[in-house]
Amino acid sequence: MLKVEHLTKVYPNGTVALKDVSFTVNDGEFLVIIGLSGSGKSTLLRCINRLIDPTEGRILLDDADVTKASSGDLRQLRRHIGMVFQQFNLVKRSSVMTNVLSGRLGYVNPFLSLAGIWSRADRDRALKALDRVGIKDKAYERADALSGGQQQRVGIARTLMQEPRLILADEPVASLDPVLSHSILQYLEQLNKEGITVLCSLHFLDLVHRYATRVIALKDGVKVFEGLPKEINRAKFKEIYGEEAQEVRATTVEEG
Amino acid sequence: MNLRRWFVTGFFTLLVIVAYVVGYQVTEIDPVKLFSSLGNSQKILNDLIHPDLFTRATQDTTLDVVFPVPCGSAQPAQLPNSGPRIVPNVECANPGDVITVKGFDMAPNNDVKILWLLPSGNALFSELARTDASGNFTAQVEVRPITVATQGIPTHLQAETPVPVGGWVPSQALIDVINNIMVTIFMALLATTAGTIIAAPISFLAARNIMGRGWMGTTVYTVVRAILNITRSYDSLVLATVFALWVGFGAFAGVLALTIVTVASLGKLFSEAVESIDAGPIEAVAATGANPVEVVRFAVVPQVIPDFISFIIYHWDINVRISTILGFVGGGGIGFYLSQRINVLEYQKAGTAIWAIVLVVWAMDFLSAEVRKRYT
Numbered sequence: 188m189l190k191v192e193h194l195t196k197v198y199p200n201g202t203v204a205l206k207d208v209s210f211t212v213n214d215g216e217f218l219v220i221i222g223l224s225g226s227g228k229s230t231l232l233r234c235i236n237r238l239i240d241p242t243e244g245r246i247l248l249d250d251a252d253v254t255k256a257s258s259g260d261l262r263q264l265r266r267h268i269g270m271v272f273q274q275f276n277l278v279k280r281s282s283v284m285t286n287v288l289s290g291r292l293g294y295v296n297p298f299l300s301l302a303g304i305w306s307r308a309d310r311d312r313a314l315k316a317l318d319r320v321g322i323k324d325k326a327y328e329r330a331d332a333l334s335g336g337q338q339q340r341v342g343i344a345r346t347l348m349q350e351p352r353l354i355l356a357d358e359p360v361a362s363l364d365p366v367l368s369h370s371i372l373q374y375l376e377q378l379n380k381e382g383i384t385v386l387c388s389l390h391f392l393d394l395v396h397r398y399a400t401r402v403i404a405l406k407d408g409v410k411v412f413e414g415l416p417k418e419i420n421r422a423k424f425k426e427i428y429g430e431e432a433q434e435v436r437a438t439t440v441e442e443g
Numbered sequence: 444m445n446l447r448r449w450f451v452t453g454f455f456t457l458l459v460i461v462a463y464v465v466g467y468q469v470t471e472i473d474p475v476k477l478f479s480s481l482g483n484s485q486k487i488l489n490d491l492i493h494p495d496l497f498t499r500a501t502q503d504t505t506l507d508v509v510f511p512v513p514c515g516s517a518q519p520a521q522l523p524n525s526g527p528r529i530v531p532n533v534e535c536a537n538p539g540d541v542i543t544v545k546g547f548d549m550a551p552n553n554d555v556k557i558l559w560l561l562p563s564g565n566a567l568f569s570e571l572a573r574t575d576a577s578g579n580f581t582a583q584v585e586v587r588p589i590t591v592a593t594q595g596i597p598t599h600l601q602a603e604t605p606v607p608v609g610g611w612v613p614s615q616a617l618i619d620v621i622n623n624i625m626v627t628i629f630m631a632l633l634a635t636t637a638g639t640i641i642a643a644p645i646s647f648l649a650a651r652n653i654m655g656r657g658w659m660g661t662t663v664y665t666v667v668r669a670i671l672n673i674t675r676s677y678d679s680l681v682l683a684t685v686f687a688l689w690v691g692f693g694a695f696a697g698v699l700a701l702t703i704v705t706v707a708s709l710g711k712l713f714s715e716a717v718e719s720i721d722a723g724p725i726e727a728v729a730a731t732g733a734n735p736v737e738v739v740r741f742a743v744v745p746q747v748i749p750d751f752i753s754f755i756i757y758h759w760d761i762n763v764r765i766s767t768i769l770g771f772v773g774g775g776g777i778g779f780y781l782s783q784r785i786n787v788l789e790y791q792k793a794g795t796a797i798w799a800i801v802l803v804v805w806a807m808d809f810l811s812a813e814v815r816k817r818y819t
């Protein structure tokens with residue numbers, strides 16, 4: 188269980204990106220965060236694994252206080268929190284295999300990993316992870332030789348190496364076309380069904396309706412909605428996205 | 444107002460003119476010299492563009508005729524009519540006479556040493572002559588009293604010429620130049636290697652994106668940056684002079700100076716390469732629970748390697764040039780050889796060194812451009 192309590196983030200330049208945000212995520216949920224660009228979605232997700240240090244508030248992961256963790260404890264906590272990025276954030280010049288294996292760094296002996304030595308078990312695990320996302324045959328290609336959709340699958344395979352209990356996905360499909368968006372989100376959905384909690388920020392409401400088990404909405408760093416996807420009616424939508432907003436869909440063709 | 448502006452403009456114009464006039468005088472600019480001195484330096488310039496590259500081994504061959512002094516003291520020689528030979532204009536002579544000696548069919552354009560082989564067995568050098576293009580020479584030789592025959596043993600008149608034997612072989616100068624330029628290239632190689640080994644880790648400490656914004660990171664970053672900046676302000680020539688006084692003249696002093704210059708320069712280039720990388724992979728690897736060293740190893744190093752390699756090769760190229768010059772202040776290698784040859788006025792050997800430097804610098808330039816093309 189993930190508990191976010193009174194989370195506030197003020198950037199050094201004075202921008203208040205999050206204002207007193209609290210919510211709870213139960214194990215096994217697929218929680219989607221929505222909100223306009225600049226509403227604080229990325230900031231919120233990055234606070235949870237402390238890529239960004241929050242200014243105030245607490246984040247509890249199964250009673251472990253992420254916000255107070257020492258750097259060593261933080262690395263232990265991060266091992267179980269996978270992260271998927273909009274820009275995939277692969278090391279482009281490294282092989283797909285190396286990128287996937289780097290997801291295992293929290294577990295392995297640093298002296299071996301720094302020398303580039305990986306155990307047989309970890310290599311098998313990496314190939315299995317790639318197999319799960321359907322690109323095992325790309326294992327030894329350079330990451331930048333892959334298409335966007337394939338790169339994001341490498342990103343997911345990398346988080347699988349962490350054996351995560353929680354996956355943070357920051358607009359994982361915003362750089363992809365609609366068909367690929369569904370295929371990536373289906374991988375996340377499948378992992379979610381296997382018991383991994385997913386926190387995912389999304390732009391398109393149809394994707395939210397299709398994949399979210401619950402939704403929270405941010406506006407200017409404040410939580411303005413928390414509930415089921417079907418509860419986002421026209422009025423709520425206007426409240427979250429502003430009066431002029433039109434609903435845009437990722438796809439007009441529904442999946443069969 | 445207008446007047447004041449006019450005055451200020453005039454004043455600064457005057458200042459600039461004065462600066463150039465003074466500058467012209469103190470630097471003793473004299474374009475006429477470029478042409479008036481051409482005559483005097485022609486021999487030197489000629490030597491420089493005709494480097495000493497190859498030689499042939501020579502063997503002295505001696506032509507010999509019996510030459511009775513005074514006449515009647517011995518049988519005069521039977522003179523051959525063909526082949527390399529020397530022919531005096533008289534069969535014999537008395538002390539004090541001056542005779543004319545001609546040489547025929549000898550090696551063309553060659554030095555000829557004319558000497559007397561005395562009855563005592565000692566040789567007495569007399570004249571130096573030179574054969575013309577068809578291998579002939581003429582020389583006036585004085586018959587000295589010491590050449591008088593004793594106990595019936597007559598004096599011989601001899602002409603000694605160095606005749607080339609065997610093929611062309613590299614001259615000593617060429618061998619020395621090759622040895623010295625290898626020293627220079629290896630000086631540059633060692634300094635570049637040592638400089639890289641020191642600069643690479645330091646560059647991460649001098650990169651803002653690696654050190655972060657915490658107080659400790661900022662302190663390290665600032666200190667390392669400052670050290671690099673201070674180091675960079677020392678010129679390689681000054682450093683080489685200091686090290687030459689410290690560890691003695693020679694290549695080691697040059698390597699030390701070059702290493703420091705390389706660390707300063709590569710440290711800056713490397714850290715800029717590190718600062719320009721994509722931050723995304725750093726976040727991604729850090730998010731897996733990797734420690735900071737692993738983050739650098741897996742997210743930063745792969746991104747900077749092409750830049751690093753390109754900079755290293757570029758700097759090796761630069762270091763070859765610098766180490767050439769370092770020789771002049773005691774840094775060893777080809778520069779040292781060149782400065783010494785100039786000091787003892789051996790301009791042909793200096794020419795050999797200069798050509799070798801041009802060749803190597805050109806080759807390094809070409810090589811480094813090629814390799815960098817491959818990697819970027």
Ligand SMILES: Nc1ncnc2c1ncn2[C@@H]1O[C@H](COP(=O)(O)OP(=O)(O)OP(=O)(O)O)[C@@H](O)[C@H]1O
Pocket residue numbers: 198199200202203204222223224225226227228229230231
């Ligand atoms: N490093 C930073 N320094 C200062 N301000 C920042 C920084 N990062 C984000 N912000 C600001 O904080 C606010 C929230 O940004 P954030 O990136 O969390 O929004 P977002 O909802 O993820 O937007 P998007 O949909 O465009 O990704 C924005 O106003 C943004 O300009």
Ligand SMILES: [Mg+2]
Pocket residue numbers: 228229230357358
């Ligand atoms: Mg964002």
